[in-house]
Amino acid sequence: MITPNFKINQDPRYIHLLIKAPMAKIGETSVAFDDEMFCFHSKPYYLRLHLPGKLATQDGSEKIDWDGEKNEFVISLLKATEGEHFNDLNMLTKLLTKPNHQKNIKLNSGIEVLDQEVTEDQEDYDWYIDQSEWTEDEQKSLMGEKYGFANRYSGILSRFLDEIGDLLELKQPETTDNCERKELRLQKDKEMFDEDHYWFDLYEQKDTIKDLISFKLDWEKTTDCDSCNFNDEQIFRMKNLPKREYLLSKKEKFQLLLGLIDILFAYSYDMRTTEGEHTCESGWTIIKLSATLSWLQIHSTLPETLVTCVQRSLVHPLYRNWNLSLKVINDVYQILTKGRSFIIKCLLDVHRILNESGDLQYIFNDLYITDYCVWIQNVREETFRSLAEAMKKIEITKEMIGFDLQIIEKAAELAFNESIQ
Incomplete structure (x- = not known):
C-alpha cells in the first residue's frame, strides 16, 4: 500500500482533508473515522491518521468529493465540538504515528524504544548553564x-x-x-x-x-x-x-x-x-x-x-x-x-x-x-x-x-x- 500525499485544513465546524491519489480506483474508495482516528482506503492507497481532536459520529454529515483536475479527494469531516481548534495539522509525521500509551523502559542498546503517549515537550531550560556532561x-x-x-x-x-x-x-x-x-x-x-x-x-x-x-x-x-x-x-x-x-x-x-x-x-x-x-x-x-x-x-x-x-x-x-x-x-x-x-x-x-x-x-x-x-x-x-x-x-x-x-x-x-x- 502507498501512503498518499495529503494536506489538512480546518474551519470552526469541519476539518478538510486533501488527499492526492492519481492512481486511485474511485469506485473502491472507503472512508472510516471514529473519535481521533481517520482511515482512507482506495487501492493502491491507504492512509491512517491520529488526529489531535475528536470527530463527530459517522452519520452522513461527512462530505467526500473527487477533483479530477487535481487527482485528489476532498473529504470534509464534522468536528465533535464546533469551534474547537485542532493543533498541529501540518505536522504530518506526527499525525501518521500511532500514540503509544504504555510506559516503556529506555534501553541503551541502539534499539528504537517508544515513549509513553507523546504530545509536546514541556520542559523549561536555562540556555546558559551546562546541564552536565554525559558520564x-x-x-x-x-x-x-x-x-x-x-x-x-x-x-x-x-x-x-x-x-x-x-x-x-x-x-x-x-x-x-x-x-x-x-x-x-x-x-x-x-x-x-x-x-x-x-x-x-x-x-x-x-x-x-x-x-x-x-x-x-x-x-x-x-x-x-x-x-x-x-x-x-x-x-x-x-x-x-x-x-x-x-x-x-x-x-x-x-x-x-x-x-x-x-x-x-x-x-x-x-x-x-x-x-x-x-x-x-x-x-x-x-x-x-x-x-x-x-x-x-x-x-x-x-x-x-x-x-x-x-x-x-x-x-x-x-x-x-x-x-x-x-x-x-x-x-x-x-x-x-x-x-x-x-x-x-x-x-x-x-x-x-x-x-x-x-x-x-x-x-x-x-x-x-x-x-x-x-x-x-x-x-x-x-x-x-x-x-x-x-x-x-x-x-x-x-x-x-x-x-x-x-x-x-x-x-x-x-x-x-x-x-x-
Missing part, C-alpha cells in the same frame, strides 16, 4: 562510544571511515568520548585557522561579503504564514519519515536543541553564501560547519554552541569573515522566530541535500537529520521562542573565539594602509 556509563555501550541523535547509535561509523573521512573529522568515533571530541575539535580548528585567508577576505573580498550579508533570504522577506506552508516535495518527505516517538530526558532534549542551533547555523551559512541557491558543495559545507555532524560533538550551553559555530565558519568554508558569521547567527535567530513549521522546512532541505549528495553524506541523515525531522514535530513553539530570546541576549566577542582576531585585524590594517601610501 562514562551513559556514553559507552558494548559497541564503544555513542553518537548520533540523543546518543542512540554506536558501532556504525567505523565501517565507513574510509569513505567519509573527509567529512567526519573525528577519526576514532567509537573510542573518543565527548570531552575528548571537544578538545580535539578545538585543537584542530586552531591549527587550521588561516590568518592569510581571514586577512584576504577582510580586505580583498569585502565587497563580495558585503553583498552576501545584505542578500535577503526567505526568512527575511516575509512575516506571514505562507513561508511556513509545506510544498508537495516537503509533504512527500514528511509522510515518508519513520513513525517514531522518543523517550528523552530533559538533559537530552536540551542538548538536542543546542545541536539544532549548530545544524541551522551551517544550513544558514550555506544559504547565505550561495544566495539561496544550493550548490554541489552544499552538503560538504553543512557537514563541515556543524560540529554536531563533523565531530559528533554534544554542546553544553548556548554561548558555547554559538562560539563553536563561529569558529567553524572562520576555519573551513570559502568565505571567512567575522561580520558574515554574526549575520548567520542572526539568520538562525530569524528561523527560530518563524516557528516549528519553518524549522522543519529547513531540516527537510538539509535532508534532501544530504540524500542527493555523494560521498555517503546520507549517513548523517541516518544518524541525525531524520530523527530531528520527526522529533521537532513534538516540540512546543514556546521552546523555540525561548531559545530565540536567549540567542538575542548573547553577545559573541572576538576574544571568545580564541584566534587572536583583533591582533590579526590590527596587523592587517597597518599592512593595508602601508600598501596604499
Whole structure:
C-alpha cells in the first residue's frame, strides 16, 4: 500500500482533508473515522491518521468529493465540538504515528524504544548553564562510544571511515568520548585557522561579503504564514519519515536543541553564501560547519554552541569573515522566530541535500537529520521562542573565539594602509 500525499485544513465546524491519489480506483474508495482516528482506503492507497481532536459520529454529515483536475479527494469531516481548534495539522509525521500509551523502559542498546503517549515537550531550560556532561556509563555501550541523535547509535561509523573521512573529522568515533571530541575539535580548528585567508577576505573580498550579508533570504522577506506552508516535495518527505516517538530526558532534549542551533547555523551559512541557491558543495559545507555532524560533538550551553559555530565558519568554508558569521547567527535567530513549521522546512532541505549528495553524506541523515525531522514535530513553539530570546541576549566577542582576531585585524590594517601610501 502507498501512503498518499495529503494536506489538512480546518474551519470552526469541519476539518478538510486533501488527499492526492492519481492512481486511485474511485469506485473502491472507503472512508472510516471514529473519535481521533481517520482511515482512507482506495487501492493502491491507504492512509491512517491520529488526529489531535475528536470527530463527530459517522452519520452522513461527512462530505467526500473527487477533483479530477487535481487527482485528489476532498473529504470534509464534522468536528465533535464546533469551534474547537485542532493543533498541529501540518505536522504530518506526527499525525501518521500511532500514540503509544504504555510506559516503556529506555534501553541503551541502539534499539528504537517508544515513549509513553507523546504530545509536546514541556520542559523549561536555562540556555546558559551546562546541564552536565554525559558520564562514562551513559556514553559507552558494548559497541564503544555513542553518537548520533540523543546518543542512540554506536558501532556504525567505523565501517565507513574510509569513505567519509573527509567529512567526519573525528577519526576514532567509537573510542573518543565527548570531552575528548571537544578538545580535539578545538585543537584542530586552531591549527587550521588561516590568518592569510581571514586577512584576504577582510580586505580583498569585502565587497563580495558585503553583498552576501545584505542578500535577503526567505526568512527575511516575509512575516506571514505562507513561508511556513509545506510544498508537495516537503509533504512527500514528511509522510515518508519513520513513525517514531522518543523517550528523552530533559538533559537530552536540551542538548538536542543546542545541536539544532549548530545544524541551522551551517544550513544558514550555506544559504547565505550561495544566495539561496544550493550548490554541489552544499552538503560538504553543512557537514563541515556543524560540529554536531563533523565531530559528533554534544554542546553544553548556548554561548558555547554559538562560539563553536563561529569558529567553524572562520576555519573551513570559502568565505571567512567575522561580520558574515554574526549575520548567520542572526539568520538562525530569524528561523527560530518563524516557528516549528519553518524549522522543519529547513531540516527537510538539509535532508534532501544530504540524500542527493555523494560521498555517503546520507549517513548523517541516518544518524541525525531524520530523527530531528520527526522529533521537532513534538516540540512546543514556546521552546523555540525561548531559545530565540536567549540567542538575542548573547553577545559573541572576538576574544571568545580564541584566534587572536583583533591582533590579526590590527596587523592587517597597518599592512593595508602601508600598501596604499
